[in-house]
Amino acid sequence: MILFTLLATIGKITHGNSDDEIELMKRIQARDEEAIEELYNLYNKLLFGMVISIVKKREEAEDVLQEIFVKIWNKADQFKPDRGNVYSWIVTLARNTAIDRIRSKGYKTQQKQSVSIHQPLFSLEGDKHDPMETTIFSDRAELVQKALDKIPEKQSKVIKIAYYRGMTQREISDHLDIPxxxxxxxxxxxxxxxxxxxxxHISTDG
Known part of the structure; x- marks a missing residue:
């Protein structure tokens, strides 16, 4: 996946390979319902912001968010702490779920239409978000946006298209008419x- 490395690196900023999160996953694997509730409280605002950036509609995003946590519950055994951190695993699962949703709703036929790729990489919607959560989330979004601004436009463009439209590299090739x-x-x-x-950035702040 094109953005897996990016998401994994971002994860180190606020989540990392937290022992507490790994313990939560172990409890979920043991079918502890309280653990999935704790994970939901920890991640729901962050994931909602990412999902709505992809599906664009609040109702769709809320539905996808619920689907994500059902998948986490059902696929918890697939998480292996020696292969990556909890943040990366959950964000990857969430993004795939959101992309599957827009494709299943017929959005795939609209992929070649012009849509903005200059919007924020993540967004938070609504007025019920905790101020601290919003600050952390905004800091991460700002960091990624600044990083994207520092690389050549041709490189940032293919990354943004892959993220926002869920295109494969072959589809991006066709869309941009480049090899x-x-x-x-x-x-x-x-x-x-x-x-x-x-x-x-991480080493400097650390």
Missing amino acids: LGTVKTRTRQGMIKLKRILEE
Whole structure:
């Protein structure tokens, strides 16, 4: 997945490989219903902001959010702490679920239409979000946006298209009318630069 490395790196900023979160996942794997509620309280605002950035509609986002936590409950055994942190696993699952939703609703036929790729990478909607959660979320969004602004536009463009429209590299190639190899190269180079920028930020703040 194009953004997996980026999301994993971002995760270190506020979540990392938290022992508490790993313990929550172990409890969910043991079918502890209180644990899934705790995980929901920890992640629902963050995931809602990401999902609504993809599906665009609040009702859809709320429905997808519920589906995500059902999947977490049902697929908890697939999480392996030695293969990645909880944040990365959940965000990847959430993004895939949101992309599946817009494709299932017929959005795939609209992918070649012009849509803005200059909107914030994540967004929070509504007035019920905790101020501290909103601050943390906004800081992460701002960091990613600044990182994207620091890499060449051609590289950031393919990454944004992949994120917002859920396109494969082949679809991006067709959409931009450029060779598939060029898409892969721009994506790889862009992700390397993004990862370096984010890791530099993390090490500086740490």
